Amino acid sequence: MLKSYRFATRMAIQFRIAILFCINLLVIIHPGLGMTFNCPECDFETVNALDQVQPRSVITGRITDAQTNGAIGWATILVVETGRNTTAHEDGAYTLSNLLAGEYTLRVQRIGYEPLSRKIQLNAGDTLRLDFQLRTSSFRSRAIEVVADRISGSEVQVERRLDGRELRQQLGRTLAETLQNEPGMSQSSMGPAPARPVLRGLSGDRLMVLEDGRTTGDISTSSPDHALAIDPINSNHIEILRGPASLVYTSNALGGVVNVVRGQIPTETPDHFHGSASIQGETVNSGVSFGVLSFGSIKNYGIRGDLGLRNASNIQTPEGKLDNTAIQNYHGSLGISRIEDWGLLGISTNIYRSGYGIPGDFLGSHPNGVKINLEREQADFRFDRTLDSEYFRRMLIEYTFSHYFHEELEMNSQTNKFDLVGSDYSLFTNTFNGRLYLNNFGLIDQSILGIQAEQSNFAAGGLTFTPETNELGFAIYSYQQMEQGNWSIQTGLRYDFASPRPVRESQTAYGYRRQRDFSNVSGGISAVYKISNPLSSGVSIMRTVRMPGVEELFTEGPHLPAYSFEVGNPNIDEEVGLGAEWNLRYATDRFAIQNAWYVNSFSNYLYPRNTGEFSVRRPLPIYQITGDEVLMWGTEILMELHLNESFSLNGTVSYVEGTITESDRPLPFIPPLTGKVNFQYNYRGFTAGISSRFASEQSRLGEFEEPTDGYQIYDASFQYIFNRNNFLHTFSVSAENFSNETYRMHLSRVKSIMPEPGRNIKMLYRVYF
Numbered sequence: 001m002l003k004s005y006r007f008a009t010r011m012a013i014q015f016r017i018a019i020l021f022c023i024n025l026l027v028i029i030h031p032g033l034g035m036t037f038n039c040p041e042c043d044f045e046t047v048n049a050l051d052q053v054q055p056r057s058v059i060t061g062r063i064t065d066a067q068t069n070g071a072i073g074w075a076t077i078l079v080v081e082t083g084r085n086t087t088a089h090e091d092g093a094y095t096l097s098n099l100l101a102g103e104y105t106l107r108v109q110r111i112g113y114e115p116l117s118r119k120i121q122l123n124a125g126d127t128l129r130l131d132f133q134l135r136t137s138s139f140r141s142r143a144i145e146v147v148a149d150r151i152s153g154s155e156v157q158v159e160r161r162l163d164g165r166e167l168r169q170q171l172g173r174t175l176a177e178t179l180q181n182e183p184g185m186s187q188s189s190m191g192p193a194p195a196r197p198v199l200r201g202l203s204g205d206r207l208m209v210l211e212d213g214r215t216t217g218d219i220s221t222s223s224p225d226h227a228l229a230i231d232p233i234n235s236n237h238i239e240i241l242r243g244p245a246s247l248v249y250t251s252n253a254l255g256g257v258v259n260v261v262r263g264q265i266p267t268e269t270p271d272h273f274h275g276s277a278s279i280q281g282e283t284v285n286s287g288v289s290f291g292v293l294s295f296g297s298i299k300n301y302g303i304r305g306d307l308g309l310r311n312a313s314n315i316q317t318p319e320g321k322l323d324n325t326a327i328q329n330y331h332g333s334l335g336i337s338r339i340e341d342w343g344l345l346g347i348s349t350n351i352y353r354s355g356y357g358i359p360g361d362f363l364g365s366h367p368n369g370v371k372i373n374l375e376r377e378q379a380d381f382r383f384d385r386t387l388d389s390e391y392f393r394r395m396l397i398e399y400t401f402s403h404y405f406h407e408e409l410e411m412n413s414q415t416n417k418f419d420l421v422g423s424d425y426s427l428f429t430n431t432f433n434g435r436l437y438l439n440n441f442g443l444i445d446q447s448i449l450g451i452q453a454e455q456s457n458f459a460a461g462g463l464t465f466t467p468e469t470n471e472l473g474f475a476i477y478s479y480q481q482m483e484q485g486n487w488s489i490q491t492g493l494r495y496d497f498a499s500p501r502p503v504r505e506s507q508t509a510y511g512y513r514r515q516r517d518f519s520n521v522s523g524g525i526s527a528v529y530k531i532s533n534p535l536s537s538g539v540s541i542m543r544t545v546r547m548p549g550v551e552e553l554f555t556e557g558p559h560l561p562a563y564s565f566e567v568g569n570p571n572i573d574e575e576v577g578l579g580a581e582w583n584l585r586y587a588t589d590r591f592a593i594q595n596a597w598y599v600n601s602f603s604n605y606l607y608p609r610n611t612g613e614f615s616v617r618r619p620l621p622i623y624q625i626t627g628d629e630v631l632m633w634g635t636e637i638l639m640e641l642h643l644n645e646s647f648s649l650n651g652t653v654s655y656v657e658g659t660i661t662e663s664d665r666p667l668p669f670i671p672p673l674t675g676k677v678n679f680q681y682n683y684r685g686f687t688a689g690i691s692s693r694f695a696s697e698q699s700r701l702g703e704f705e706e707p708t709d710g711y712q713i714y715d716a717s718f719q720y721i722f723n724r725n726n727f728l729h730t731f732s733v734s735a736e737n738f739s740n741e742t743y744r745m746h747l748s749r750v751k752s753i754m755p756e757p758g759r760n761i762k763m764l765y766r767v768y769f
Helices: 002-029 047-053 164-170 175-179 243-248 550-554
Strands: 057-065 076-079 085-087 093-099 102-109 116-122 127-129 132-134 160-162 185-188 196-199 207-211 237-241 256-261 274-282 287-298 301-312 315-317 320-322 327-340 343-358 370-386 392-412 417-438 446-462 469-484 487-502 506-508 511-513 518-530 535-546 556-559 564-567 575-587 591-614 621-642 647-660 674-683 686-695 711-724 727-736 760-768
Touching: 057 116, 076 093, 085 093, 116 132, 160 164, 164 175, 164 711, 164 727, 175 185, 175 196, 175 237, 175 256, 196 207, 196 256, 237 243, 243 256, 243 469, 243 487, 243 518, 243 535, 301 343, 370 417, 417 556, 469 550, 487 550, 564 591
Parallel strands: 057 127, 057 132, 207 256, 564 621
Antiparallel strands: 057 093, 076 085, 076 102, 102 116, 160 237, 185 196, 237 256, 274 287, 274 760, 287 301, 301 327, 315 320, 327 343, 343 370, 370 392, 392 417, 417 446, 446 469, 469 487, 487 518, 506 511, 518 535, 535 575, 556 564, 575 591, 591 621, 621 647, 647 674, 674 686, 686 711, 711 727, 727 760
């Protein structure tokens, strides 16, 4: 089993991360290393030459409240084109120094206020005074916004950004719980810990989850019992991307991309240390979580660290306790960057440890449940360079090394503990990403050219007979944005190659395990036309490609948490998706409504199908990976109404339907019609709201699925923000399902034994300093 060499593996990983950290730390600290460029074709100048030629400029100012003229502290001021940013002091004062001459866009944002952007012209040697007045935000339109977010390295069109007050209000135990009330979002679960977001009925590899724009390095997409190695407690914000923008990250996300931004590599050099500390508690599982982060600088070196802890007992439902659903995890990161006018060079390391339970006694489960322990170590390197070139304005180079290990433990009848190792998994991943950001040319306002390369090693032990497999992957991509009159257009094109190779080829009853090579092209285009000032319409067309995963190709063995015998298919080909979307949006200062209709067609849609047979090794039903033709369609409606300066009303409705076209049978595990209506009051720093979540019955059932009834439940929330003693304090209290209704969500795999959680009082206190 893998455990026999686990200690040696861990030592090798930690030694590798330490060496990587020390080498890059030397490069960062030594000002003469790695900072000179000699490229006549690109017309790059050396950093030292730039330092001597052009005097630096300074921007300074103060952030105040537009209504009271009072100071606003802890606001973030971002220079969009360079990624330089700083945090305002408690008196609202800020300074951005060491800037080159040029045209810039400054973006100011802070929780509880509407973000504000302003374009400026900065001359060499200037000291520019620039004050901002922010307005409180009780009306938060969910319009598509273009965000040049250098924290995560992206400079693409973001469809939805969850931060500030909304993020605190929706903050849950997992990423899926945090996002479940977003338009088109739901969550699949096998207990609270392994819950995973589902967007428009798509999850797993079809909805990519990133952390700071980089892959999470876990195996959460391979099975519903595998948890994401992310805890949202210390997240700065969460982005949702769809359409051509998703091709910057992956070829297979017809559902989209979810990017959890923590900012582990520092991007600013404030003149003193800032940060936040959070504590959250909830009653439904006696859960408590704690998070702290701090960032500051020493000269031109940005430093950032964070730490998070979570401990929760079994979930309480209106019908009793759901056993074996406790969660414990801890995680932390440390990053350092050298930040200059030319950009930054930074590194970070992070760890994540978690232990959680999978309940038993439901259809398709292990009779006694299973406990899973997982751990991940990761090191990230980032070089972000502003270029003085006729053609290129920015270069980004990233490298990530990660190791993931998890073990699945069965109940030992003699000790009455989960201490029998049923299976374990290990994944090593090396990922390289390089991007060039082009200057405006012709009709194109913004363009990105990029390459990605990934090497991984997957191994499984215990009762699982998946062979050790090495995989190489490579991709080249481009992304463009353009504005022409009333038109706003995005395009993306991507080529991917993947080659999984088992260490030993072998013949099985299900096919010959051997090296497979996959390559294909994905692309997309979206266009939005502004019909009039409040009215616009858009259309998007996408082609995506999903390469089969290692377990889909080569696995053979029992999967204890799912209580199944899973079999891969070494002969399957790529899954190809074609998607089209049309939307119409009307938005004024007080009212906004948007309706989207979409259709997705999949060729060779890969999923595990019940064969109706049982394994001779263990009395478990055999599930084999199969490819079918699938058609999905759906619609979403979003509405927001600003009644007056204090009251607002918003709501969403989502519906999706899937069909296996060859057999004309419903696609399994599709959510029913769902929605949410929220009424909110906002005055200065106080916010109160009441909302209703609802779902219809689901009677379109796939093979072996159970129907679920419709439901309607009610939540309430209260938030208060105030400054005192040079700190910004935020209190959030929410009551979820406060009437303690019994209801079942269709995507829950434990709905046959227990309903969803009962009444839950959640409290969050966060202080910014």
